[in-house]
């Protein structure tokens with residue numbers, strides 16, 4: 168728990184950003200060794216945007232997003248835009264990291280498994296093919312929600328990770344009908360880095376098994392770094408996605 172004094176006049180956006188930045192997992196990308204073969208190299212534009220979002224400084228010239236919304240100089244709109252270009256790639260990267268890590272600890276998993284669905288027919292993101300805990304296979308569903316989205320600010324400006332936790336609770340409700348043979352876990356993370364409690368539990372268990380399997384005590388840190396980098400790449404794609412592809416910027 169991090170305590171800090173914030174003036175009553177501090178805006179909700181700044182409060183949410185500072186609370187998020189104080190969480191250990193949110194700055195893991197800063198600790199990653201920039202290695203292209205390991206996938207831990209942050210491209211210059213991604214690095215610039217990651218630093219800018221963490222510091223709350225300008226990232227772009229105000230312009231109009233393809234969705235019609237005005238994007239201010241902080242660029243935050245892209246992180247929660249419904250047309251967000253980074254959403255799919257970030258979601259896919261998160262699931263791939265989980266699946267590969269599970270394979271490393273001898274728990275091979277498949278994505279979007281058939282035969283496992285929630286009440287509305289949608290499938291979860293992944294499932295192990297062998298028991299994970301108490302004889303049950305792990306079924307997970309991951310999501311990355313925006314710390315700074317106007318709908319999340321009432322929560323995230325008071326407590327770090329509150330949007331991720333709310334998203335996890337929503338997913339757990341949707342999957343409560345799954346059979347007892349499944350060990351369901353929601354994996355909620357946020358654009359500014361915090362994890363929800365369920366994601367923290369999953370990554371803690373996975374880190375312990377990675378250390379045990381590989382014998383490398385840094386294995387847990389590497390996992391956190393890969394997740395953190397995937398989030399930053401998604402953020403960069405989302406912000407760039409608000410910019411028109413043509414030669415003219417619809418500047419205000």
Ligand SMILES: [Zn+2]
Nearest residue numbers: 232234236248
């Ligand atoms: Zn938009």
